[in-house]
Amino acid sequence: MNAIRRGLGSALVQAFLVVIGLVWLTPLAGLFLSSLRSAQDTAKGGWWTALASPGQLSFDNYAALLKNAGITQAFWNTVLISVPATTLVVVIAALAGYAFAWLDFPLREPLFLLVVALLVVPVQIGLLPVAKLFGALGLFGTIPGVVLFHVAYGLPFAVFLLRNYFADIPKEMLEAARMDGGSEWRIFTRLVLPVGRPAIASLAIFQFLWVWNDMLVALLFADSSAQPLTVQLQSQIRQFGSNIDVLAPGAFLSLIVPVVVFFAFQRHFVQGVMAGSVK
Amino acid sequence: MTATTALKQQAGPQPAAGPAPTRRGRRRGRTVALLFVFPALLLLGALVVYPVLFSVGRSFFDASGTRFVGGDNYTEMFRDPATLKAIRNTTIWVVVAPALLTGLGLILAVLVEKVRWATAFKLLLFMPMAVSFLAAGIIFRLAYDEDPDKGVLNAAVVSVHDAFEGTSTYPTARGRTGLLTQDPDGSYRTTAHPGGPVTLPMVGVLPKDLPAQARPAAPAPHTTGPGELRGVVYLDFTPGGGGKQGRVDPKESGLPGMKVEAVRDGKTVASTTTAADGSFRFTGLHDGSYTVKLPKSNFAPPYQGVSWLGPTLVTPAIIGAYLWIWTGFAMVLIGAGLSTLPRDALEAARMDGANEWQIFRRITVPLLAPVLTVVFVTLVINVMKVFDLVYIIAPGPVQEDATVLATQMWLVSFGGGNDQGLGSALGVLLLLLVIPAMVFNVRRFRNSQR
Numbered sequence: 001m002n003a004i005r006r007g008l009g010s011a012l013v014q015a016f017l018v019v020i021g022l023v024w025l026t027p028l029a030g031l032f033l034s035s036l037r038s039a040q041d042t043a044k045g046g047w048w049t050a051l052a053s054p055g056q057l058s059f060d061n062y063a064a065l066l067k068n069a070g071i072t073q074a075f076w077n078t079v080l081i082s083v084p085a086t087t088l089v090v091v092i093a094a095l096a097g098y099a100f101a102w103l104d105f106p107l108r109e110p111l112f113l114l115v116v117a118l119l120v121v122p123v124q125i126g127l128l129p130v131a132k133l134f135g136a137l138g139l140f141g142t143i144p145g146v147v148l149f150h151v152a153y154g155l156p157f158a159v160f161l162l163r164n165y166f167a168d169i170p171k172e173m174l175e176a177a178r179m180d181g182g183s184e185w186r187i188f189t190r191l192v193l194p195v196g197r198p199a200i201a202s203l204a205i206f207q208f209l210w211v212w213n214d215m216l217v218a219l220l221f222a223d224s225s226a227q228p229l230t231v232q233l234q235s236q237i238r239q240f241g242s243n244i245d246v247l248a249p250g251a252f253l254s255l256i257v258p259v260v261v262f263f264a265f266q267r268h269f270v271q272g273v274m275a276g277s278v279k
Numbered sequence: 280m281t282a283t284t285a286l287k288q289q290a291g292p293q294p295a296a297g298p299a300p301t302r303r304g305r306r307r308g309r310t311v312a313l314l315f316v317f318p319a320l321l322l323l324g325a326l327v328v329y330p331v332l333f334s335v336g337r338s339f340f341d342a343s344g345t346r347f348v349g350g351d352n353y354t355e356m357f358r359d360p361a362t363l364k365a366i367r368n369t370t371i372w373v374v375v376a377p378a379l380l381t382g383l384g385l386i387l388a389v390l391v392e393k394v395r396w397a398t399a400f401k402l403l404l405f406m407p408m409a410v411s412f413l414a415a416g417i418i419f420r421l422a423y424d425e426d427p428d429k430g431v432l433n434a435a436v437v438s439v440h441d442a443f444e445g446t447s448t449y450p451t452a453r454g455r456t457g458l459l460t461q462d463p464d465g466s467y468r469t470t471a472h473p474g475g476p477v478t479l480p481m482v483g484v485l486p487k488d489l490p491a492q493a494r495p496a497a498p499a500p501h502t503t504g505p506g507e508l509r510g511v512v513y514l515d516f517t518p519g520g521g522g523k524q525g526r527v528d529p530k531e532s533g534l535p536g537m538k539v540e541a542v543r544d545g546k547t548v549a550s551t552t553t554a555a556d557g558s559f560r561f562t563g564l565h566d567g568s569y570t571v572k573l574p575k576s577n578f579a580p581p582y583q584g585v586s587w588l589g590p591t592l593v594t595p596a597i598i599g600a601y602l603w604i605w606t607g608f609a610m611v612l613i614g615a616g617l618s619t620l621p622r623d624a625l626e627a628a629r630m631d632g633a634n635e636w637q638i639f640r641r642i643t644v645p646l647l648a649p650v651l652t653v654v655f656v657t658l659v660i661n662v663m664k665v666f667d668l669v670y671i672i673a674p675g676p677v678q679e680d681a682t683v684l685a686t687q688m689w690l691v692s693f694g695g696g697n698d699q700g701l702g703s704a705l706g707v708l709l710l711l712l713v714i715p716a717m718v719f720n721v722r723r724f725r726n727s728q729r
Contacts, residue, residue, distance in 0.1 A: 009635075013390050017387075017394060021400060024404055024606075026422075026431065030418065030421055030422060030431055031414070031418045031421065034421055044428075045428050046424075099312045103308065105309050105313055106309070113724070113725070115323070117721055120713045120720065121717075122664045122709045122713060124664070126334075127692065128702060128706070129337070133330075148326065152322040152323060152327055155322060159319055184308075184312075213413070215667045215670075216689075233413060234413060234670075237417070237420075237671060240420055240674075251417040252414070254411055254414050255409070255414040262409040266402070269409070273408055273608065274612060
């Protein structure tokens, strides 16, 4: 009797989770199928009608997307923003994280507490003042401007994460390296960076994701020639219905890169997002 | 030894350890250290700390930044209907979303442990965390489309509704004017004379919209037995022309499936549904005259589903999209906490005969409380800053109904409002809202260093 009840319970749990899974999958499937249909078909009926008449589906929208200069430019801009913004954050934060963990300098403790405090500062508060500053420096509207903003607002979390990770390196390892007469730079590149690889990987993935998916910062700081994909697509959203043959494949193009990264680096990805969620 | 030096020793071992450094060596060490931290401190100082101070100062000046206005921007914030709306909506977000997410995450984390494909399920639910708010916004603009033929959500809602409520058969039908009387609520009626047949002529149904089972109508027979009332509901239109209004001509179709009621003294005493040829028959009526009524449900317009992105539902709809993105996060984080629970306690409870619900209520939830708090707090911080999703999903006309602090700050400062004083004040308000989280982080860090 009990076994039957347990079996029934487990079947119910399975059924419930299957339903939830389908609910989670449906929106993505809807976007993908919509991206394969013409705007006229979409105006006539939902994407599920394509399941009955697969003739509607084709890669024409994607072919058109590749010929769309605005979109391809925006895709490259996204890469040109995300890659340097990720690299710079990792390099700068690794240097600072090492110094905060193992080197002595004035005000080390209060400065690090400041970094911890800055973790949750919303980017919104920086928009206006930094826009003025960049305007004066000639950086407003440019890709380097967008990159610098992302680096600055990525740093508190990055420094926090790496300093904590580096601080756990056994003291004996570092002392041995110092005894051997290694310079701090040598210790940093030969010992700290290799040991810190897992944390650096998580950080890099989190930061890449954050910048790749950003719209707000680029909306303000990038002019039309520096626009990433998110901003380019956002500008077409007003005519949602008639632009759906650009918006749906464009959105799919913009999400496929992070999703591939997600599946390729699951563990680092989850750890990075978990750690970075304090942001 | 003072507390600070103790903290220092814990926080990072002294570089002085090892061979005693000379004074010159130490100074060189400091220079190196400053070179290491300099890039980070420069960027943080110039692009984060300075802007915070600037915004705080700027929030005390007027739109153009020339006149000092004291706290006017802050009082304006609670007077202006648009910013007030943003504050209200952000409050809704903060009250609803983190609690829902934590609850859903907890339930799923507990349930998923019971199936063998837990990993696949977790991956699927976590995946939306990789998707940009923009892409998620486009996904949900599609899903929330009001037209049930286009938006998947309304398609589902309408089919569920129609399965339970049934569809009205003749949304376009009207009674023949002069022969039937229309009530204010949209139903039609006529008076049935004792013994005589009742004819209810209708127009406004296209022949192609007739139900498949419809048969040509026949004039209702005159002869009625005791307590019997017969009649016919038909389409008073002869294909190809001819025929007389108000009379059942040959080739005119009956209207099957029409609900008919017999009413006496304002009370419905009997009801039935017409047959394939449009005929109907009441039995067991008392003598006297009746009103025969075609209730409005016959003519109700088809159910169109829910206006997800209309002014009233737009915020819940966007919160729904947010749930799609963040549930996996809550589930995985809570799941990680779950895996650290002592197995013995759970096993012991099971041995004592506790059922799963009791174990969940009395053991799992209390033990998980710290993890649940972290998830909840994290979500509150994130929800307060939500921007992209609202900006993308809310269509232009309902943008102001959906507005939250972050979008309002954007609109006021850059999106046409051009009031950078008020915009800065909104930015400062956002900062003030996350200050408890800031204090929490700093405290937690200092404690972890003790």
